[in-house]
Amino acid sequence: MWRKSVRSHIVGKVELDKARLQHDLEALAAVPRVEEEYDEFSSGYWKNLSLWNSSGEADDTMYRDIQGSAKPTAHAAKAPYLDELIHTVFDSKIVKMARARNLVDAMVIPHRDFIELNKDNDQYFRTFMVLEDNGSAFHSDDDTVIHMRPGEIWYLDAAAPHSAVNFSSDSRQALCVDFAFEGSFTEDQIFADKSFYRPDLEPEIVVRKPFTTDHRDKLVQLGGIIDNDNFKDILFLMSRVHYRYDVPAAETYEWFVEACRLADDTTLTAKAEGVRDYMIGQRALGERLVAAA
């Protein structure tokens, strides 16, 4: 039995119209990727199209605190079904951003979000709905690995260490809708039509293999080969482990720092600690650490 917690969980469900959805998915797949801010902590093909945002500019992918609701961009016009869903499923007056995202043969390593912004973390409410079924694509949240099914509306606890991966080269588009509240709120407030609110649904939690101390030792022993050149390869290798083995995502950084200590390289160890603190600890607005520098 799934116990609902403050962590990521299903808040709603949409029966997707496959024919209308297919049109939008194809239209969005045809949009060339916008050149984003250089991101040293992602790998593979990562696409992020703003449907609604603070400026209304299609190329603006930055989340910002705004008064009122976000404005549709030119990409929203290409995806009329998704634009309609944002209007009819959600309370569009409080939508702060809506993005169509894709991740192919790619991973976003464990991290926390929103820790740079002004509000308390619990004033942000991010939802995520997978649009294409992909059995090789997963999300992780603290110590849980999830396979999201199309149409499920998930609350993502961005303040907890989380990660996303697609082990395959097949597409996995998703709709990410962000809300922000002033003061107290209940989850059902994000919906225009409360029939979409379905906090009772059970998620598909991935059953993982046991994580052994022998496995942990082997990972830390990568300290025998770690250096500045393969720092990122090893960080990414370690970041994938929790998807298959039953261990919290954040422990990735423990093995990683221990491996650098084993290499007896103080510069590398300091760099690894810096990455750990940047990804799952506190960080200042705009601060960027280049792992591969």
Place this chain on the structure above:
Amino acid sequence: MWRKSVRSHIVGKVELDKARLQHDLEALAAVPRVEEEYDEFSSGYWKNLSLWNSSGEADDTMYRDIQGSAKPTAHAAKAPYLDELIHTVFDSKIVKMARARNLVDAMVIPHRDFIELNKDNDQYFRTFMVLEDNGSAFHSDDDTVIHMRPGEIWYLDAAAPHSAVNFSSDSRQALCVDFAFEGSFTEDQIFADKSFYRPDLEPEIVVRKPFTTDHRDKLVQLGGIIDNDNFKDILFLMSRVHYRYDVPAAETYEWFVEACRLADDTTLTAKAEGVRDYMIGQRALGERLVAAA
């Protein structure tokens, strides 16, 4: 003393006009990346803009055998200095393709090119000129690692195992101009003005650390951790080794296949052998192997 060989070598030199070049570099940096064919053997930021190609279409990045010369695309108009260099330095009548390329915190792993096309390999002549100095960006060719300096025109022996890397997150734009000949030719034929032909110039060859059997053993011992999920991480980790240690690029695949054998996983071993054969062995036109499948 550098011994000229049939492998990659300097064929010419241009004194670059820094002010005019800067304009073009900024204009090309502002062009959003075209969504390219999915490439499972690259990592990081890899940009490829067609200045001249077989179709004249800016979004067409495919090399094809063509009669006569390539046609300028819309990108050539944005880079008037580079377009002028293609006209005045090279014999533009026999230019088959000209591309502005960038590689940032990225690597193209050891591979051979052109083995799919119709002509004998020695009928293709690819030149490469780095436009920005970047002390962390290297090329490798068989058993040599090169730091190319701005303005040097290199012949790239694409039929030999070669690789490119930029260990930094700084830009490293380059101009790649392809020629193809019918029958015998001499290298100076690519130049419109023979004063650019400078086969006497000495390259900057990177002095690497000795590669030891202990280091080799440690790499092969990665078989203790290799699996389907980290297959690509480990391939990339191994592919970087030859840039720092004195060992031929192609040996990467020996360690890699040995590591998979050590893991005693026949499926993984077959996959590694397939990647090796695809990258540095023979392959059929259009055949694609997905390393991360």
